[in-house]
Amino acid sequence: MPPRDVLDWFTRARRPLPWREPGIPGWHILISEIMLQQTPVARVLEPWQEWVRRWPVPSAMAAETTGEVVRAWGRLGYPRRAMRLHECAGVLAAEHGDVVPDDVDTLLALPGIGDYTARAVACFAYGRSVPVVDTNVRRVIARAVHGRAQAGNPAKRDLAEAAALLPDDGTAPTFSAAVMELGALVCTARNPRCEECPLLGSCRWVARGRPAHDGPPRRTQKFEGTDRQARGRLLDVLRSGRGPVERAHLDLAWTADPAQRDRALDSLLVDGLIEVNDDGLFCLAGEA
Template sequence: MRKAPNSIDADVLLDWYGETARDLPWRRREVTAWQILMSEIMLQQTPVVRVEPIWREWVARWPVPSAMAASSQAEVLRAWGKLGYPRRALRLHECARVLAAEHNDEVPADVDVLLGLPGIGAYTARAVACFAYGQRVPVVDTNVRRVVARAVHGRAEAGNPSSRDLPETEALLPRQIDRAAVFSAALMELGATVCTARTPDCSRCPLPSCAWVAAGRPVSEIVRRTQKYEGTDRQARGRLLDVLRGATGPVERVRLDLAWPRDPGQRARALDSLLVDGLIEQTDDGLFALAGEGGTAPQTS
């Protein structure tokens, strides 16, 4: 039967995914919902190659939420290493405590219940429901939005997130529940490996039709700016956190000053933001430590 316009051939996409999908460890059958939740939190704005070794360490160290809940915030922050955006680690630790105390050490399957957990947003809740429990729910990340924008709507870019994204993506899902969950993973895989933002490889695309290709591959009107890291507040925050992760207790302010000497104003701003985010704390005598370690013995230079 001929496919209706503005659709994606599920049979073709699922066959392609079955043959070419990357063997990512969190996709394996034996992986638990908790371990999938950890991977989803880690993968936000972070490449797979950086996430995989840390995820493996976390699965071995904290195979269930109660194991993480029994660890301190500082231990979790140290284990997070350089994945970036370390507030995710604190929120995941908080989530583990709630799962252990209120959900019998299990990750809920219901999207609405998941949304009530600390640090779990709309994307993560649906990703867990879909990939851990096989539910037919739309899972919309940047890759999915880009594939849908191109293949279905003929646009080079998805533009800003919209309230239309979820219903439009849900309309593409196969009616069969088990096929729908795999279809969601396949859409993501296509966007991550073939229909990429900067250099889409249309010669490798399995889709028999694409509205963007049919329209002559119109050029995006969005001007992409490379985000620099060197010299930013993010880098300054990272340097200060490195000092505290490497210590076993509170450190004197001079240790932090030496970690970012180039701009005292920026250093002060970075330090204040770390305090506001709850990643670090200041003791009564003016020392600094990772969250939860303000009461341990001081580290001097």
């Protein structure tokens, strides 16, 4: 994979995303990375801008209740991300001087920060030359380097393969962003636009005639009718109000399957996203 071809393409085609602007602090980039997990960029743009205005430093978020942060999360999905980010903000404020660390190991020790997020923040916020591997990067490597239509399941070798491609001339962070962008915009999972790809002349998958995937079929995640949807409906009731509610209000939010509703409610309590106060009313965490 010729790095210069990818970097030149990125210079022309990169999206003007606000968290890519010069001088964006690590805390703001951390917020963007948490929001972007399993969520399209278009849905993140407005919430991210609202969050960095409202909570410009970790201590500002830490001063809020968990419930208020979950309320502000809105419909971004997977609200435990908001809860863990709030917890992370507290640690950053108390132990790191309100500054996001710049090395992978320290980032990994923070609440809710996994391997991808730690590497992404170190790379994109602080210019560290570390491999950053998401679904898009894995797909580009699978096609351009290995000649496969799909990357298969994540594996430990993914980081080593991405690291081997990093240029050693100081452009590694930009290259990592460029490969990710290439997978998001051109080398897409469905209907890749190979004629627009800067790797067209060197891609092994194209050289092999773009063979179809011959491994296990890809799993597709449904949402309609799932426990995730039920959880979201219950949370919507609590997010839309400003105080505890009776169980009857929650029951009305999901009537199709009472057993599923009970299961969803129990899981929200176990996760710590909601609480029951002394009067037996339900509320967001920290608002009892």
